[in-house]
Amino acid sequence: MIKNSIILENVSKHYPSHKAVTDINFSVPEGCLMALVGHNGAGKTTLMKLILGLVQPTTGSLSILGHNPKDQASVTYRNAIGFLPENVSFDANMTGKELIAFYASLKGEIKSRSLELMDMVGLSAALNRRYKTYSKGMKQRLGLAQALLGKPRLLLLDEPTSGLDPAARQHFYDIIRDLRKDGVTILLCSHVLTELEAQTDAVTVMNSGRVVASGSLEDLRTQAGLPLSLRITVQEGMSEKIAQPLQNQNATITNMNGRYLEIECAPSSKMTMLRHLGELGSIVEDIELQNTSLDQLYAVFSDQRGQ
Ligand SMILES: Nc1ncnc2c1ncn2[C@@H]1O[C@H](COP(=O)(O)OP(=O)(O)OP(=O)(O)O)[C@@H](O)[C@H]1O
Numbered sequence: 531m532i533k534n535s536i537i538l539e540n541v542s543k544h545y546p547s548h549k550a551v552t553d554i555n556f557s558v559p560e561g562c563l564m565a566l567v568g569h570n571g572a573g574k575t576t577l578m579k580l581i582l583g584l585v586q587p588t589t590g591s592l593s594i595l596g597h598n599p600k601d602q603a604s605v606t607y608r609n610a611i612g613f614l615p616e617n618v619s620f621d622a623n624m625t626g627k628e629l630i631a632f633y634a635s636l637k638g639e640i641k642s643r644s645l646e647l648m649d650m651v652g653l654s655a656a657l658n659r660r661y662k663t664y665s666k667g668m669k670q671r672l673g674l675a676q677a678l679l680g681k682p683r684l685l686l687l688d689e690p691t692s693g694l695d696p697a698a699r700q701h702f703y704d705i706i707r708d709l710r711k712d713g714v715t716i717l718l719c720s721h722v723l724t725e726l727e728a729q730t731d732a733v734t735v736m737n738s739g740r741v742v743a744s745g746s747l748e749d750l751r752t753q754a755g756l757p758l759s760l761r762i763t764v765q766e767g768m769s770e771k772i773a774q775p776l777q778n779q780n781a782t783i784t785n786m787n788g789r790y791l792e793i794e795c796a797p798s799s800k801m802t803m804l805r806h807l808g809e810l811g812s813i814v815e816d817i818e819l820q821n822t823s824l825d826q827l828y829a830v831f832s833d834q835r836g837q
Pocket residue numbers: 545547548549550551568569570571572573574575576577616
């Protein structure tokens with residue numbers, strides 16, 4: 531049976547001045563990477579705070595690694611949670627080595643492991659430099675090393691790649707992949723949808739404090755109902771000849787020249803369309819299926835108000 535590391539049932543957090551999140555339902559299976567996306571102020575950080583037990587829900591219930599964050603009697607499970615906040619900040623005058631040693635001692639982690647983590651995030655050469663001399667990307671990487679102390683089973687990462695250059699981003703996702711191989715569950719907030727697309731198992735889209743869509747990219751593509759795009763390469767001069775038969779199959783031609791046709795069709799008629807193209811034999815030289823990107827899906831769902 532699939533175990534869920536995070537379960538939220540009808541969770542709301544209403545402040546006197548603002549309804550931060552309303553009636554949230556979603557779960558994250560063990561070992562899954564769930565991306566949480568939404569406009570500024572959509573409620574993503576509030577959800578993370580609820581999961582961490584830093585704020586209590588106005589209504590609804592949460593189960594985090596099998597525990598209710600409200601339950602003060604079972605705080606030890608929190609050692610299995612790592613958190614990287616959006617704006618990491620540490621004591622400016624301490625060195626990286628001193629800082630990681632301090633957080634390691636709080637988590638009961640041995641010193642050698644903290645140095646191993648600093649090496650993993652590429653900060654070995656900066657161990658003896660003061661935090662205030664670190665670049666934004668280095669600060670972020672120190673934050674990640676801190677979040678990984680104590681071998682967490684659940685990681686909450688709020689905009690983890692902000693300030694990282696492309697190589698450091700790549701390195702960050704390499705670390706994430708290794709953690710996932712070990713079964714770590716990850717909830718990651720980000721505005722950088724293009725880089726998330728290849729990394730996530732599932733996406734939850736929030737808008738105005740509500741979940742407007744949640745599921746795998748495939749689920750979201752189905753829910754969005756956007757047409758499927760195909761780019762077809764044909765023998766020179768043959769595009770016009772096959773345009774009409776394709777239109778007869780309910781395809782819409784969006785672009786065409788002698789060698790190429792771009793068409794859109796309903797996702798449900800994908801196989802019919804592919805079979806039809808197969809029957810055209812050697813006229814068709816190549817077919818490229820263009821999946822709806824997370825950016826396009828986000829545009830669809832973020833325009834919707836919560837359900
Ligand atoms: N303690 C609070 N009291 C009142 N309103 C709050 C409080 N905390 C958050 N809010 C409001 O709740 C809404 C959701 O905030 P939250 O920080 O969760 O959004 P977010 O999706 O993380 O945004 P961002 O992407 O900008 O970080 C915002 O309108 C915010 O002003």
